[in-house]
Amino acid sequence: MDMQSNPTIVYHIGAPFTDNDQMIWSLRKDINLLVDKGILLRRPKAFRPLISQLMDRLDGAEASTEDQQALLESIVKDLEISRLILSDASYMGDPGEMLKGGGFFADVGPNVRSLRQLFPDVPGEIFLCIRNPALLVPEAFNALKDKDYERFSNGADLLSLRWSDVIDRLQRANPDCPITVWCNEDTPIIWPGILGKVTGIEDATRFAGELDIICSIMTEDGGARLKAYLDARPQFTEKQRRSIRTIFLEKFVLEDAIEEEIDLPGLTEAMADQISEAYEDDVSVIAQMPGVTFLSGGE
Numbered sequence: 084m085d086m087q088s089n090p091t092i093v094y095h096i097g098a099p100f101t102d103n104d105q106m107i108w109s110l111r112k113d114i115n116l117l118v119d120k121g122i123l124l125r126r127p128k129a130f131r132p133l134i135s136q137l138m139d140r141l142d143g144a145e146a147s148t149e150d151q152q153a154l155l156e157s158i159v160k161d162l163e164i165s166r167l168i169l170s171d172a173s174y175m176g177d178p179g180e181m182l183k184g185g186g187f188f189a190d191v192g193p194n195v196r197s198l199r200q201l202f203p204d205v206p207g208e209i210f211l212c213i214r215n216p217a218l219l220v221p222e223a224f225n226a227l228k229d230k231d232y233e234r235f236s237n238g239a240d241l242l243s244l245r246w247s248d249v250i251d252r253l254q255r256a257n258p259d260c261p262i263t264v265w266c267n268e269d270t271p272i273i274w275p276g277i278l279g280k281v282t283g284i285e286d287a288t289r290f291a292g293e294l295d296i297i298c299s300i301m302t303e304d305g306g307a308r309l310k311a312y313l314d315a316r317p318q319f320t321e322k323q324r325r326s327i328r329t330i331f332l333e334k335f336v337l338e339d340a341i342e343e344e345i346d347l348p349g350l351t352e353a354m355a356d357q358i359s360e361a362y363e364d365d366v367s368v369i370a371q372m373p374g375v376t377f378l379s380g381g382e
Contacts, residue, residue: 097172109292121165192256214267269380305335
């Protein structure tokens with residue numbers, strides 16, 4: 084693989100506890116399509132050790148042309164590609180330290196910057212799925228073996244957590260990378276559009292895994308009906324298909340699959356409601372941020 088062919092590297096950085104690696108599994112269903120389009124999808128275990136080794140050696144410095152070429156060849160092998168997709172939520176940092184220093188993913192800027200320093204001469208794009216902190220923080224805490232809330236929270240004010248601040252730090256540290264953002268709450272409805280953006284295939288292509296997430300929260304019968312309905316109407320635009328997905332989800336949703344228990348020391352229902360309201364306001368801010376492409380369920 085020659086760097087002069089200028090492949091674009093896609094960094095899907097999470098966030099943790101959002102699609103849970105579904106990006107990889109959905110796209111793998113279309114591996115032949117991706118190969119035909121010159122798009123390479125690598126699982127984390129195939130590139131994480133290679134990237135970590137060079138990051139440790141560089142310690143934040145910029146990789147030389149020779150190092151970039153060697154790393155790219157190690158990941159890509161002898162394939163000629165136009166787009167490389169690297170999906171790994173660990174780029175955001177340890178989920179157990181998301182409130183480090185009382186902030187919210189305080190290290191995301193330098194973390195991703197160090198990653199970008201491995202390929203400073205290669206175009207890059209950042210993709211980020213965000214989630215309501217009232218649900219994200221409790222899940223991250225309850226995933227810990229050592230459930231010491233004081234140590235986990237670092238005195239963070241949950242009412243002040245803003246994804247727009249996280250994205251601003253990402254932009255400041257990586258000004259050369261456009262950022263695409265969407266909400267985890269919208270993912271089941273807009274998953275086909277997300278797959279299109281990540282792969283750069285934004286025509287009328289139907290992805291084999293486009294219904295993976297929505298079908299996981301619907302009855303089996305509902306999922307089968309949705310697939311059959313859409314398969315019988317290939318002429319529908321993505322906007323029309325999105326409307327149909329919304330209708331079917333409302334009718335066949337598995338309530339247990341979407342109900343999330345909020346279990347966090349000191350977090351009352353009233354506080355959770357306040358955090359959720361602040362999150363909704365913050366999403367409106369993010370949608371207007373320069374340099375950010377926001378994928379909305381209402382488009």
